[in-house]
Amino acid sequence: MGRFLAIDYGTKRTGLAASDTLKIIANGLTTVPTHTLLDYLKKYLENEDVERIIVGLPKQMNNEYSDNMKHIRPFVKKLQSLYPDIPVELYDERFTSALAQKTIIEAGLKKKDRQNKALVDEISAVIILQSYMESLRLQNK
Numbered sequence: 001m002g003r004f005l006a007i008d009y010g011t012k013r014t015g016l017a018a019s020d021t022l023k024i025i026a027n028g029l030t031t032v033p034t035h036t037l038l039d040y041l042k043k044y045l046e047n048e049d050v051e052r053i054i055v056g057l058p059k060q061m062n063n064e065y066s067d068n069m070k071h072i073r074p075f076v077k078k079l080q081s082l083y084p085d086i087p088v089e090l091y092d093e094r095f096t097s098a099l100a101q102k103t104i105i106e107a108g109l110k111k112k113d114r115q116n117k118a119l120v121d122e123i124s125a126v127i128i129l130q131s132y133m134e135s136l137r138l139q140n141k
Contacts, residue, residue, distance in 0.1 A: 002051030005044070006129035008093065008121050009055060009072050010034060015121030017129045018048070023136075026129035031118035038078070045083065053079060053086055056093030056128045091132045093124070 001021045008015035014037050016029040032040045044050075055076055058066040072090075079088050 002049040004052050004054060004129060004133065005048075005050045006054045006091075006125045006132065007037075007056065008125040008128055009037075009068070009075055010121060011068070011071055013118055013121050015118075015123070015125035016040070016044075017122065017125035018050075019129060019133060021049075023133055026126045026133065028122040028126045031121045038082070041079075042082075045086070050086055053083075053088045054091050054129060054132050055079075055088060056124070057090035059092055089132075091128055091135075093128050 001023075003021055004019040004023055004026075006017040006026065008017075012034060013031050014034045015031045017026050018029050019026055029044075030040075055072060058068040058072065060066050076088055076090070079086075
């Protein structure tokens with residue numbers, strides 16, 4: 001059984017998360033500089049069985065795409081061309097950064113850790129993936 005891989009794509013940094021093989025729990029993997037993302041994914045996909053890639057879909061409150069969509073579309077096309085056997089799905093990422101910040105605060109991390117943008121990106125990827133898996137469970141009920 002393969003894993004799900006979530007990507008919180010940013011122009012500078014990208015947060016990554018993966019599910020367990022039963023697709024119950026999302027775990028943070030890391031945050032990588034976006035210019036190294038494809039190299040990281042190549043190594044990761046060589047060693048892990050990934051069933052599906054979920055990429056955060058940047059939407060605004062009015063349901064329109066945010067400016068980051070102009071970067072995500074070409075990235076998704078590149079993923080699909082490099083890994084045609086792995087479905088790539090976009091999933092609404094609204095509020096994930098705010099939820100990640102809240103999670104960090106509730107975890108009692110020090111102010112310096114709360115300002116760690118890489119940690120926020122990784123936790124955002126976890127939230128995207130956990131939300132995606134929850135939506136699948138609700139659809140299957």
